[in-house]
Amino acid sequence: MSPWLRVCPLDDIPRLGARVVHTEIGDIAVFRNAEDEVFALADRCPHRGGPLSQGIVFDRRVACPLHGRTIHLESGEAQAPDDGCTRKYRVRIEKGVVHLNLQS
Amino acid sequence: MRRMKLVAIGNGMAGIRTLEELLRVAPDLYEITVFGAEPHPNYNRILLSPVLAGEQRFEAIVLNDFRWYADHGITLHPGSKVTCVDRQARVVVSADGRQESYDRLLFATGSVPIRPPIPGTDLPGVLTFRDIADTQAMIEAAARHKDAVVIGGGLLGLEAANGLLARGMNVTVIHLAPWLMERQLDATAAALLQTSLEQRGLRFLLNTQAREIVADDAGRVGAVRLNDGAEVPAALVVLAVGIRPNDELARACGLHCERGIVVDDTMMTYDPRIYAVGECISHRGISYGLVAPLFEQAKVCANHLGHLGFARYTGSTVSTKLKVTGIDIFSAGHLGGDDGADEITLLDRGGAVYKKLVLKADRLIGSVLFGDTADSSWYSRLVKDETPIGELRGRLILGQPALGSSGHQGEQNAAALPDDFEVCGCNGVCKGTIVRAIKEKGLFTLDDVRKHTKASSSCGSCTGLVEQLLASVVGGAYQPRSASQTPVCECTDYTHEEVRRAIRDHELLSIPEALRFLEWRTPNGCATCRPALNYYLLCAWPGTYRDDPQSRLVNERAHANIQRDGTYSVVPRIYGGVTTPAQLRQIAEVAEKYAVPTVKITGGQRIDLLGVRKEDLPRVWADLGMPSGFAYGKSVRTVKTCVGSEWCRFGVQDSTRMGIELEQGLDRVWTPHKVKLGVSGCPRNCAESTIKDVGVVGVDSGWEIYVGGNGGTKAEVAQFLAKVALPAEAMEYTGAFLQLYREEARYLDRTSHWIHRVGLDYVKRRIVADAEGRKALYARLTEAQRDVPDPWALRVARRDPEFETISARDRYPSERNRNESMAESLPAR
Ligand SMILES: Cc1cc2nc3c(=O)[nH]c(=O)nc-3n(C[C@H](O)[C@H](O)[C@H](O)COP(=O)(O)OP(=O)(O)OC[C@H]3O[C@@H](n4cnc5c(N)ncnc54)[C@H](O)[C@@H]3O)c2cc1C
Ligand code: SF4
Ligand code: FES
Numbered sequence: 001m002s003p004w005l006r007v008c009p010l011d012d013i014p015r016l017g018a019r020v021v022h023t024e025i026g027d028i029a030v031f032r033n034a035e036d037e038v039f040a041l042a043d044r045c046p047h048r049g050g051p052l053s054q055g056i057v058f059d060r061r062v063a064c065p066l067h068g069r070t071i072h073l074e075s076g077e078a079q080a081p082d083d084g085c086t087r088k089y090r091v092r093i094e095k096g097v098v099h100l101n102l103q104s
Numbered sequence: 105m106r107r108m109k110l111v112a113i114g115n116g117m118a119g120i121r122t123l124e125e126l127l128r129v130a131p132d133l134y135e136i137t138v139f140g141a142e143p144h145p146n147y148n149r150i151l152l153s154p155v156l157a158g159e160q161r162f163e164a165i166v167l168n169d170f171r172w173y174a175d176h177g178i179t180l181h182p183g184s185k186v187t188c189v190d191r192q193a194r195v196v197v198s199a200d201g202r203q204e205s206y207d208r209l210l211f212a213t214g215s216v217p218i219r220p221p222i223p224g225t226d227l228p229g230v231l232t233f234r235d236i237a238d239t240q241a242m243i244e245a246a247a248r249h250k251d252a253v254v255i256g257g258g259l260l261g262l263e264a265a266n267g268l269l270a271r272g273m274n275v276t277v278i279h280l281a282p283w284l285m286e287r288q289l290d291a292t293a294a295a296l297l298q299t300s301l302e303q304r305g306l307r308f309l310l311n312t313q314a315r316e317i318v319a320d321d322a323g324r325v326g327a328v329r330l331n332d333g334a335e336v337p338a339a340l341v342v343l344a345v346g347i348r349p350n351d352e353l354a355r356a357c358g359l360h361c362e363r364g365i366v367v368d369d370t371m372m373t374y375d376p377r378i379y380a381v382g383e384c385i386s387h388r389g390i391s392y393g394l395v396a397p398l399f400e401q402a403k404v405c406a407n408h409l410g411h412l413g414f415a416r417y418t419g420s421t422v423s424t425k426l427k428v429t430g431i432d433i434f435s436a437g438h439l440g441g442d443d444g445a446d447e448i449t450l451l452d453r454g455g456a457v458y459k460k461l462v463l464k465a466d467r468l469i470g471s472v473l474f475g476d477t478a479d480s481s482w483y484s485r486l487v488k489d490e491t492p493i494g495e496l497r498g499r500l501i502l503g504q505p506a507l508g509s510s511g512h513q514g515e516q517n518a519a520a521l522p523d524d525f526e527v528c529g530c531n532g533v534c535k536g537t538i539v540r541a542i543k544e545k546g547l548f549t550l551d552d553v554r555k556h557t558k559a560s561s562s563c564g565s566c567t568g569l570v571e572q573l574l575a576s577v578v579g580g581a582y583q584p585r586s587a588s589q590t591p592v593c594e595c596t597d598y599t600h601e602e603v604r605r606a607i608r609d610h611e612l613l614s615i616p617e618a619l620r621f622l623e624w625r626t627p628n629g630c631a632t633c634r635p636a637l638n639y640y641l642l643c644a645w646p647g648t649y650r651d652d653p654q655s656r657l658v659n660e661r662a663h664a665n666i667q668r669d670g671t672y673s674v675v676p677r678i679y680g681g682v683t684t685p686a687q688l689r690q691i692a693e694v695a696e697k698y699a700v701p702t703v704k705i706t707g708g709q710r711i712d713l714l715g716v717r718k719e720d721l722p723r724v725w726a727d728l729g730m731p732s733g734f735a736y737g738k739s740v741r742t743v744k745t746c747v748g749s750e751w752c753r754f755g756v757q758d759s760t761r762m763g764i765e766l767e768q769g770l771d772r773v774w775t776p777h778k779v780k781l782g783v784s785g786c787p788r789n790c791a792e793s794t795i796k797d798v799g800v801v802g803v804d805s806g807w808e809i810y811v812g813g814n815g816g817t818k819a820e821v822a823q824f825l826a827k828v829a830l831p832a833e834a835m836e837y838t839g840a841f842l843q844l845y846r847e848e849a850r851y852l853d854r855t856s857h858w859i860h861r862v863g864l865d866y867v868k869r870r871i872v873a874d875a876e877g878r879k880a881l882y883a884r885l886t887e888a889q890r891d892v893p894d895p896w897a898l899r900v901a902r903r904d905p906e907f908e909t910i911s912a913r914d915r916y917p918s919e920r921n922r923n924e925s926m927a928e929s930l931p932a933r
Contacts, residue, residue: 005912012905016628016654020909028912034628051670054658056631063631065658065666070631081556100912 007091007098010036018053018062025102028089029053031073033060039073040091040100046071046084107135108207110409111196113186113353115140117149118382118398119212120168125406127176129625133410136178137204139196142235143183145170148546150395150581152239153427156267160543162236167546189357191375208409211354211365211373211380215347215393220255224317229325230341233264242342246271249339253277253328255314257284259426259580261344265306266428268340276307276336278314278328280345288424288435292451293458293474300431300456309336317341349384349391364391369416371405381405387419394422395548395581415597420583423484425477427579434480434575437470437487438462445469448501459501466493468500479503481571481584488584492863495823527573528559528566538570542577549582550574593632595624600636600850607644615641615652629655636851639738642774643846646888653906659736661906663895664721667714672721674713675735676728677771680745680764680783681709687730694727708742708780710735722907725896732896734771738852740779740842743767744792748785748802755785757802762831763791766800769835770842772892773885776849776858779842780814794822797855798838803827807834811841811867812859820856823864826872840871840881846888847881 005023013019013032020043021028027043029052037060043053050066060073070079076088090101110126112119115138123136140146146168154160173180181202188197195205217232219225229245231238246252246268254265257279265275277284283294298308313331317338320326327335349364360366360374364386371379371387381401383393392398397420407415423436440447440462450459457475461468461483467490471483482503486493493500521527523536541547541556553570554560560570574582591597598606603622612618615637619629629637634655641649653661664672676691691711695703701715710733716724725732735741743766746752748759763783770781782793783800793799799810799822806829813822825841828834844867849858859867871878899907 007912008910012910014654014905019905021912022909023912027909030910048668049670051666054662054666054670056634056657057654058628058630058634059626061630066668068631082558102912 003101003103004092004099005102007100010038010093010096010098013038013098016057018055018057020051020053021100023100023102027051027053028100028102029062030091030098030100031057031062033057033073036093038091038093038098040089041071041073041076042087042089044086045069046078046086047082052086108133109205110134110136110208110210111204111206112136112138112210112212113189113196114210114212114214114382114384115142115144115146115180115182116212116214116382117146117167117395118214118402119210120146121399121402122210122212122381122405122409123176123178124168125403126409129406129412130410134208136176138173138178138180139184139186139198139202139204140180140182141185142237144236145173145180145182147236149235150427150578151543152233152236153263153267153579154543154577156233156239156242156264157270158267159270164544165546186353189353191357191359191378194377207377209378210405210409211359211378211384212382213350213353213384215383215391216350217343218346218348219343220314220345222314222316224319224325225343227317227319227325227341228323229339230317230343232343233260234347242268242340243271245340246273250274251276251337252340252342253314253336253338254342254344255328256344256346257281257308257310258344258346259285259288259424261342262301263427264342264344266301266304268342269305273340274307275305276309276338278309278312278330278336280311280313282311284308284310285424285426285435288439288472289433290439290441290460290472292449293433293435293460293472296453296456296458296474297426297431297433301428347383347393349386351384354380354384362386362389369404369418370408370413371401371417372408379405379409387417390419392420392422394424394583395578396420396583397422399548421488422583423480423580425480425575425579425582427576432473432475432477432576434473434477435471436480436484437468438464439470439472448497450501461501463493463497467491468493476503477575478568478572480575481568485584489861491861492865494863494865521569527569528557531558533557533559535573538573539577542574547574548578550584592636593630595626595629595633596622598622603637604640604644607640613641613645613649615655631657639774639776639851643888646884647891660738662718662721663732663736663899664716664718665736669715671715671717673735674716674721674724674728675706675710675733676730677733677767678710678730679767680743680760682745682760682764683711690728690730694724697727698724706735706742708735709744710742719907719909722899722904726900728896730896731771731894737774738777739772739774740767740770740781743770743781743783744796745783746785746790748783752785752790754788755802756804757785757807759783759785759791759800759802762800762802762807762834765831765835766838770839770885770889772894773842773846773889775842775846776851777854779845779855781838795819796822798822798841800834800838805829807831809834809837809841812856812864814854814856816854820854823859825864825868836878836882837871839885840878841867843881843885843888844870846885 018029018031029041029043031039043051045064047069050064052062054065055062061070063070069082076086078084092099148165148167151165184198184200186196187199197203217234231241252268252273252275254261254277257277265277269275283291314328315331316329318327325341327337329335351361351365354365355361365380367380367385367387373380382398401417404415404417426433446463448461460472462470468486521535525535527535538557538559547553560567638652638655658666700713704712706712743763745760745763749755779797781798782791782796784791784793785802793801794810795813795815801808808827809825810822811825814820
């Protein structure tokens with residue numbers, strides 16, 4: 001069976017926004033930036049577990065809603081001087097539909 | 105395309121900062137070559153003083169190591185002094201025979217110590233204090249010799265003397281003027297400084313001139329002979345009588361120089377291919393000898409080298425801080441003594457504390473502090489921002505804490521704190537960590553410290569302490585940024601005011617339009633500027649602008665307050681804090697139905713349902729059937745009321761009624777920061793109205809209106825604005841005040857910040873004196889509020905994907921079904 005899970009049509013994620021996806025391994029935040037690139041990260045900030053899906057998205061980054069750390073969407077890494085990293089997942093868009101791969 | 109060639113002469117603080125700024129704005133424009141006479145990479149020159157005093161090691165003061173140059177494709181020639189510039193051929197030649205051609209040339213040659221015109225300054229053992237080599241020579245001399253003389257009792261001389269003392273030498277300071285640091289201090293402060301330095305063991309000869317430096321038998325320096333013929337023994341003499349811009353090379357190649365290389369406001373010299381920054385220049389007739397102005401110049405210069413071409417350098421006001429560990433001294437602006445200026449002074453000789461404030465025309469124009477410099481940043485900001493002093497005057501000398509503050513154990517004197525003292529309570533950052541970061545990472549600004557340590561990046565109540573730490577480590581290199589020049593964020597150089605003006609004047613109607621027009625450096629801003637822009641657009645174009653939910657912090661997007669565990673709190677509007685049994689029953693039922701873990705009465709007399717899941721929010725709102733209380737927003741939150749004349753035996757006005765009317769008349773509009781109001785029925789003030797953004801207090805003959813108060817990390821007492829007779833007038837004054845705040849304050853300014861900046865007199869002029877203006881303001885507020893629907897009702901009526909989560913499909917359909925049906929059945933139980 002394909003490891004790719006169907007998430008939702010791209011248009012269901014707002015530009016510069018995110019949606020939360022419940023999966024068997026926990027909540028995953030799927031982001032869409034202004035260029036319609038999508039990214040997926042575990043929905044937990046490396047700092048104190050804040051839900052990254054609720055942050056403000058800009059460029060290829062998101063600001064955590066709890067204490068404002070900036071997390072890079074491609075790598076899941078916190079922007080210096082903060083450290084810490086949140087798990088990233090592969091996503092792709094197929095015929096306008098976002099798919100997520102939970103195998104890292 | 106061939107890249108242009110940029111050659112920098114001088115590998116010091118100004119030159120390299122210019123390159124850093126240039127790489128930020130135009131990383132690929134130039135092929136860059138740097139010549140540096142010193143054999144080192146760029147280091148933090150101001151930390152030579154702590155190195156001399158043995159408080160820091162050389163290795164730790166490097167700002168850009170050799171790798172940095174390589175990583176950025178910069179060719180560095182260390183130990184290579186440029187001796188000739190041929191402007192016709194556009195080539196520079198160095199003493200070690202290198203030749204380099206240029207399209208643009210940058211002079212950043214710093215300055216040279218002045219040698220007094222007396223015999224003997226060339227003897228072995230006579231040094232200046234400028235670079236690593238000097239410092240090293242002093243350290244070696246201190247290890248071998250006993251007696252030292254420092255000629256010059258200015259900033260540099262005293263730091264040299266203190267360092268040599270710390271290395272065990274007998275040090276005498278010879279100073280020509282009647283008191284130390286005569287350009288920065290008045291006689292009183294200088295006397296206190298001298299006493300405390302004498303207690304450490306330094307000796308001073310004031311009003312004294314060195315006539316000659318005499319050699320010993322071995323041909324080394326042996327003594328300094330004074331104008332009265334007396335001799336002071338010395339095996340080491342440090343010349344610290346001043347510096348002079350190093351413009352020799354520039355002069356030699358025919359560039360126009362006065363005392364320094366003359367530049368215009370774009371940092372360009374008389375040759376349009378040649379720029380100059382740092383201590384070597386003369387700008388509008390001034391050469392600066394501190395780091396902060398050089399950094400400003402570097403930014404402007406990079407802007408022009410990078411072909412952006414809009415920045416202007418218009419000069420700096422600087423303040424001074426002596427970096428002698430354990431001595432707190434500060435000076436900024438005018439020293440007083442001239443006509444038209446008033447002085448407020450406080451002198452405690454026994455306690456060794458002295459403060460002098462110089463005022464002119466209701467503005468602070470200078471200050472000298474000794475022994476307690478806790479308020480130095482605050483004072484220099486008042487000077488720079490030309491803040492009207494007005495009613496502050498009576499408390500001004502007592503400092504900012506006298507205005508009320510909390511959050512750092514009342515601790516105000518950073519230098520005296522132990523290393524493990526927790527400076528920033530929000531982020532758990534200790535003094536030692538901050539000081540280490542400042543030294544080792546080469547930090548110069550509050551923003552740098554915030555970025556590297558997180559200190560002062562949350563509630564901000566420790567900002568004053570952090571600023572003191574910065575000032576005590578880097579001295580005058582820390583210049584508190586004038587709020588009027590602070591850009592919105594790192595994405596732009598424009599200030600809040602400039603952005604607001606552009607939005608209005610150029611009819612910018614959306615965030616992307618504003619970003620494009622104002623040439624933002626980032627494609628779609630950041631989490632700091634987007635919410636601000638969204639607010640400014642909303643305020644400028646009420647009714648037309650379409651709010652951008654993606655530019656709102658989650659609380660305002662979800663219309664509920666996010667909690668530490670990712671759940672939300674729900675606070676329904678209860679106007680004036682007056683509720684009914686039916687309403688309470690309704691709230692209770694909702695709390696039970698959604699298994700709300702905590703139900704709490706808030707500080708603002710409202711009911712808070714804590715721990716609601718985001719998915720449940722629309723249903724909770726629907727079941728409550730009450731409007732949003734905006735407890736999550738930068739908006740009017742609550743109007744706290746006392747029971748007032750209806751019940752209270754002391755009450756003289758119906759404060760409850762007034763509170764309900766105010767809350768109804770003001771809700772649903774966004775403001776720069778949260779706004780809280782209070783209404784009390786008599787001057788006993790049970791609703792605590794005088795610590796609210798707007799406090800209304802009933803008196804026999806009507807209502808008194810107070811503005812600009814708040815609790816919070818820095819408690820502020822509201823100030824009296826006006827007295828009115830009728831409730832309708834109280835409404836109009838309050839509404840007009842809030843509209844003025846909405847239109848003119850910066851995003852995230854509380855009313856108190858804004859009033860401190862513009863002055864209460866200004867607010868009174870607009871609200872009290874100008875009746876027509878007041879009515880117009882109030883009308884604009886009503887207009888902004890009109891037709892704004894209740895946000896909860898809106899989201900109950902219309903599906904919003906914001907509140908829906910997705911389950912990943914295809915693979916676990918059965919699982920999904922189970923989850924969903926569980927979710928459905930949960931609330932029903
Ligand atoms: C001991 C000490 C303490 C100080 N404390 C403070 C303080 O507390 N606060 C503060 O704000 N400022 C302080 N200063 C001043 C501050 O260090 C200077 O303002 C700043 O370094 C000036 O920067 P600049 O780039 O103009 O010059 P510099 O940093 O001096 O850099 C100029 C460089 O150019 C090189 N150079 C000159 N001519 C040539 C040539 N022909 N070819 C190649 N290279 C050349 C020089 O060797 C030097 O390395 C202090 C200075 C000293 C010496
Ligand atoms: S403020 Fe005055 S009127 Fe209001 S409750 Fe207190 S005593 Fe009564
Ligand atoms: S939990 Fe994300 S910044 Fe603290």
